[in-house]
Amino acid sequence: MPRDTRKGGRGFLERTTAGFVDAMEHAFYAEQPARADGLLQHMDARVKLVGILALIVSAAAAQRLSVIAALFVVTVALAALSRVPFSLLLKRVWIAVLLFTGVIAFPAPFVTPGEVVFQLPGFGWKVTAQGLVSAGYLVLRVETAATLCVLLVLTTPWNHVLKALRVLRVPAVLVTVLGMTYRYLFLLLQNAHDMFESRRSRMVGELNGRERRKLAAASAGVLLSKTFDLSSDVYLAMQSRGYRGEVPLLDDFRARSLDWAMLAGFAAVSVAALWWGR
């Protein structure tokens, strides 16, 4: 078996970097649904951002489980109309959120006082109806909000999300910094990955833990130095094209009748959820 396929031959840092690079590549392919022919994909990014934020706020503020459940159904309907595969949502959001919030919500049915609905066999722990509802609130709220966030990201190219942030009066400098961070994160991770690969291609035998730590520290230093050089050069390249501290952006969004209708729809659902969920 070639050495580079042996997981045991790679240090923690190296495996982590490779994982990040894979995740970044995955992030690129994750933009594929953004090019699909669906409802959210056809919408103006500003309307989508504002509308989805409104739904998230409604889900967070609603005090009735049925209202949060209704918002979740709306979210699932949006996903279906936008041709986002449920299998993707299941793997990326629903299972992950269930596991994560499940751990947090797990004690609630046992520690919340109220009407006992059943007793856990063997342990004798009492599960209360109020506790189940509390856990349900937490899980359903987070599932709904996370699904909405992922829908926004999956159906909108990242650069459109950034530009739409300007609608919310996020300062242009911050939007630019976010965009540049996303852009150069790929480059620096690829650099780090290439460094590890090239080092491994010149190594014979295994390194012990001390040597690995030493190499990891040296690599981190080199990468930091490269990052510093890169940031200096990027700044010079910006200066060279006239940058003097301000970042005007091109706003090429055009709201059409569908966008206004969807904005009205989002507003209606959010207001209704806030009203019924009081």
Place this chain on the structure above:
Amino acid sequence: MNNSNGAGPVPVFEVCGVTYRYRDVTALDHLDLTVNAGRRAVLLGANGSGKSTLLRILNGLAFADEGTVRFCGKLLTEDAFENDGFGMEFRRRVGLVFQNPDVQLFSPTVFDEVAFGPLQLRLRVDEVRRRVSETLEMMEITHLKDRSPHHLSMGEKKRVALASVLVLDPEILLLDEPTSALDPKSASRMIDFLVRARGGAKTIVTTTHDLDIVEDVADDCFVFHEGRIVAEGPPAQILGDTALLKSTGLLHSHLHVHKSGEVHAHSHLHRHEH
């Protein structure tokens, strides 16, 4: 290019006794050079000979420790760039394309990248859009306009980087190793662009160590070695001086296999079919 009254060449850049140091390393050592308007100057030199440093100084991104640099008769100093009017005018007239396109491509999409310069120069938005579209078309990269720069090939990145400068329609173009790391087809596109600029309104300063492209892209050659200019002249003269090219690390002997099967070491310029 001569003065309109025929009085002689018009200097765009006049570099006099320039020294530049990176801490203890001297990158440029009392260097003198003049680039005249309308000429295509090539700075030839091995890696680390100071070519890229000079381009940054000519672009007002670095300033000499000693000596002076004049742009159209005006001293290029940090103080001069404090004046917004001069800074904007200079950036409009002089464009630099970096060797590593990744440092130059920082915007989310190719369209935004090419629009960055015109927006910085406070052009009207409709004018920016028109210029960007025309430049993308000229560089044959319109199909890339919505792509993110980090997903482009090196050849595409170089073309986008060049477009991001050409969109400003600069009179003076500074190109740092424009054909490095390019495959033959992409390099050929870049050379075509430089050849088309022959006799044009633009002054072009190109750094390279690729001797194959010099005759096509240069009117004047300056040979760099250890931070100094050791020779200057027309391409034919410089390329014909084998001793000079060897002594400056631009030419070396290496093993060749000939059709007869004979293997021996000698130096010569490599030529490619076009």
